[in-house]
Amino acid sequence: MLRIHFTPHDLQNVRVARQPDPLWELICGVCRLETGQGPLEFGHWRRSARARIAADPAAAHALGPVRQLVPAAGYIPDFLTPPVTGEGLSAGLELVRGTPRPRLVRELTRLAESRPVPAWATTLGRPGARDGLGLLTQALARSFRTLLEPYWPQIRSAVADDVALRGRTLLDGGTQALLDGLRPLAHWRAPVLEVDYPVRRELHLEGRGLLLVPSFFCWRRPTALADPGLDPVLVYPVAKIPPAAARTGGDGLEKLLGRTRATVLTAVAGPGARSSSEVAEAVGISLPSVSYQIGVLRDGGLVASHRDGKYVLHTATPLGRRLITGSGGRPRPGAATGPWHDRGHV
Known part of the structure; x- marks a missing residue:
């Protein structure tokens, strides 16, 4: 913890x-590439990235030194993820290239406690040595283009x-x-x-x-x-929409979330915020069940809740609305389209 x-x-x-930080996304992406984590969220990207690497020897060569410094688990040197400026990849790479030699030594020494550090890395930032940091930033830039640019x-x-x-x-x-x-x-x-x-x-x-x-x-x-x-x-x-949700047609939302949860999400995506009592009335399920389903959707980033006086009101997040639209989801007859009554206690 x-x-x-x-x-x-x-x-x-x-x-x-x-906005996403290019270097944090790249370092995290390299970790996901090395594992089978998130087959639904990352499986298509992983297969596509590996195919591009296999077809491009220069891309595979550039990714090599990055992989040597980024283990799938454990310590990763902090200099690879410099301060988030919001100014894009080039600005981040300039910060990496300007990392002082004492910091490089300190962080690479810590990395060496858990895995072998390649010989080229030990010369990074050393006066009179080859511009290793310049070569590393070129490798990071090429790896970004290969792994992330098509999905940016x-x-x-x-x-x-x-x-x-x-x-x-x-x-x-x-x-x-x-x-x-x-x-x-x-x-x-x-x-x-x-x-x-x-x-x-x-x-x-x-x-x-x-x-x-x-x-x-x-x-x-x-x-x-x-x-x-x-x-x-x-x-x-962040919450991610699995590509399968957009490919399964009109019933994609139910296949992804289950019928009850999909109906609750569609209900709160209507105009205006809704209380749990209103959703229960419209969907036709018990108030405790609605509270549970909304809690799950909220934890998944699909529903946002806020207190308004004695009521807690719920709305679909932009991600929730996009998931409904992308999967062809529509209100179920007699459920989310039903009349809305006065707000009840949550």
Whole structure:
């Protein structure tokens, strides 16, 4: 577990990156390439990427040094994911190329504790040596073009959906609601954010704030920089629409979510926010069942909930609406199209 400690000043300085960061996506993507994780979410991309690599010896050659520095699990040198500026791949690569030699030595020494470090890496940044950092940034750029560039519109769209969701949550409920909205990946227990993490760590923000970075290729649990002295970021996975959902025709939504959950999602995607009682009345199932199904959809990033006085109201997120549209989903007769009554207690 990663425990992130906030001060009052940190709570005033929580930000969300507005677009995917190319280098974080590349490093996470290399990890996904090396494993079979997420067969539904990443299977098509993995097969396509491996085919491009096999057909392009230059791309395979460029990916080699990147793979040597990026294990599928365990420590990854922080210099490969420099500060998120929002200025694109070229700006990030320039930051990598400018990494000071002492930091390179420190991080590569730590990497060597868990896996062999190639000889070429030990000369990075050494005065008088070949421009190893320049060659590495060229390899990173070529790997990005091979692995991610063909899918970049889809990656940007998924991240944009998540940013819209976080923005709405922040506007409706403030920073506390934003941090609460990271469930089940993290749980806000003021003044500490407890994050699902493979090792136990304590991170004290100490007034530096926290940048939340939504990521397409981050998988299952958030990740963060290993060095607590660097600007704090928390990279977390966004919800993704599996390609199969758009290929199965009008019943794709039911095949993906199940009939009841698909009907509930379609109901809350109607005009205006709906209370649980309204959804239960329209769908024709019990209130406890609606509350459970909405909870599952909310954890999956498909539904957003906010309190309005004594009621909790639900709406479909942009991702939820896009999933309905992409799968050909429509309200079921007599369910989501039924009359809406006065708001009841949740």
